[in-house]
Amino acid sequence: MGRVIYLDHASTTPVDPEVLEIMRPWFTEEFGNPSTVYSLGLASAQAVQQARESIAETIGAEPEEICFTSGGTEADNWALLGTADACQKKGRHLITSAIEHHAVLETVEHLEKRGYEVTRLPVDGGGLVDPDEVRRAIRPDTILVSIMHANNEIGTIEPIAEIGKVTREAGVPFHTDAVQSAGKLPLDVNELGVDMLSMSAHKFYGPKGIGLMYLRKRTRITPLLHGGGQEKGFRAGTHNVPGIVGMAKALELATNRMADDAVREAALRDRLWDGLSANIDAIHLNGDMVSRLPGNLNLRVDGIEGESMILMLDMDGICVSSGSACTTGSLEPSHVLLALGIPQEHAHGSLRITLGRSTTAEDIDLFIKVFPPIVTRLREMSPIWCANCVCKQRN
Numbered sequence: 222m223g224r225v226i227y228l229d230h231a232s233t234t235p236v237d238p239e240v241l242e243i244m245r246p247w248f249t250e251e252f253g254n255p256s257t258v259y260s261l262g263l264a265s266a267q268a269v270q271q272a273r274e275s276i277a278e279t280i281g282a283e284p285e286e287i288c289f290t291s292g293g294t295e296a297d298n299w300a301l302l303g304t305a306d307a308c309q310k311k312g313r314h315l316i317t318s319a320i321e322h323h324a325v326l327e328t329v330e331h332l333e334k335r336g337y338e339v340t341r342l343p344v345d346g347g348g349l350v351d352p353d354e355v356r357r358a359i360r361p362d363t364i365l366v367s368i369m370h371a372n373n374e375i376g377t378i379e380p381i382a383e384i385g386k387v388t389r390e391a392g393v394p395f396h397t398d399a400v401q402s403a404g405k406l407p408l409d410v411n412e413l414g415v416d417m418l419s420m421s422a423h424k425f426y427g428p429k430g431i432g433l434m435y436l437r438k439r440t441r442i443t444p445l446l447h448g449g450g451q452e453k454g455f456r457a458g459t460h461n462v463p464g465i466v467g468m469a470k471a472l473e474l475a476t477n478r479m480a481d482d483a484v485r486e487a488a489l490r491d492r493l494w495d496g497l498s499a500n501i502d503a504i505h506l507n508g509d510m511v512s513r514l515p516g517n518l519n520l521r522v523d524g525i526e527g528e529s530m531i532l533m534l535d536m537d538g539i540c541v542s543s544g545s546a547c548t549t550g551s552l553e554p555s556h557v558l559l560a561l562g563i564p565q566e567h568a569h570g571s572l573r574i575t576l577g578r579s580t581t582a583e584d585i586d587l588f589i590k591v592f593p594p595i596v597t598r599l600r601e602m603s604p605i606w607c608a609n610c611v612c613k614q615r616n
């Protein structure tokens with residue numbers, strides 16, 4: 222098999238070689254448990270502490286406010302379930318958006334089954350939440366607002382700092398899922414005005430299975446995992462030392478090259494869109510084009526299914542995704558695209574292309590070359606595409 226052209230960086234990224242190198246000794250010679258008192262364990266504890274300090278500094282937090290988790294899903298679950306549990310005497314109402322990751326949406330559904338009430342705020346046609354809508358949705362019994370920083374499907378960057386002002390004024394805790402923005406956008410927990418923030422290393426060239434939650438001091442929350450009292454009792458379980466060390470390094474590297482990567486990826490992304498839109502009829506962009514992650518392109522091609530485009534591109538060695546990886550394989554259209562107001566029948570024909578460090582101009586040009594004939598072939602076979610009638614006229 223030839224070289225794979227990987228254009229699915231929102232789904233996961235390869236571990237940076239420098240990150241892998243720094244992790245290696247913590248699997249082998251330096252395998253001590255950081256909760257022990259002899260020097261082998263102490264070395265691990267120091268490595269964890271150093272990582273904690275480095276990450277805290279990057280996001281404007283105190284080291285004690287960083288809690289390591291198994292990833293973004295755990296951090297999201299914990300923020301919602303832990304707050305719901307700790308604050309149930311104050312109220313049972315939570316506010317989130319219609320376009321959150323499943324790690325948030327499935328968790329609030331679980332809470333609804335247990336008697337909590339959830340407001341899912343709508344978004345505009347570009348995928349943006351209106352901070353005024355947050356203000357209007359807050360009630361005396363609201364215990365948490367959870368709005369993602371950047372969306373994993375359409376890359377929309379939400380006005381978190383403005384929403385943070387609203388929640389601060391109302392005295393309601395605020396959580397943001399920053400899994401897609403960490404390592405891609407500058408993050409400062411005080412500028413954003415958040416009390417909790419989720420991150421996951423494998424989205425920024427770190428290892429899978431490690432993430433964190435920023436937990437502002439005095440935030441009311443109960444632990445999700447009980448046991449050995451690690452992380453000041455907030456999150457039990459032996460520390461994933463290689464993962465923690467690797468995540469800190471990955472965040473440091475991503476932060477250092479953030480500005481350059483953003484410029485390069487946005488230019489390639491725009492070149493891709495220009496090339497595709499010039500060569501394909503009835504192709505549309507999903508999501509706001511201004512407030513958007515640099516490497517994200519989400520498009521919709523009338524008359525064909527996202528899944529069939531993915532399979533055809535895979536035969537050319539190109540990896541892309543439709544919606545989020547979690548919904549791939551299901552026939553449900555993406556909840557994010559539906560929330561943008563895209564009709565069900567069009568939401569099926571969407572493709573998410575996410576660029577990253579390995580993406581070259583040659584990759585983009587190859588995509589521009591192979592994709593239009595794929596669209597033509599699929600449309601020829603499509604029962605819902607007729608070149609000269611409804612679909613085309615509807616544009």
Ligand SMILES: *Cc1c(COP(=O)(O)O)cnc(C)c1O
Nearest residue numbers: 292293294322324373400401421
């Ligand atoms: C990937 C992702 C998650 C889940 O993170 P994991 O570490 O894979 O569990 C949560 N939220 C968003 C926005 C994501 O993109």
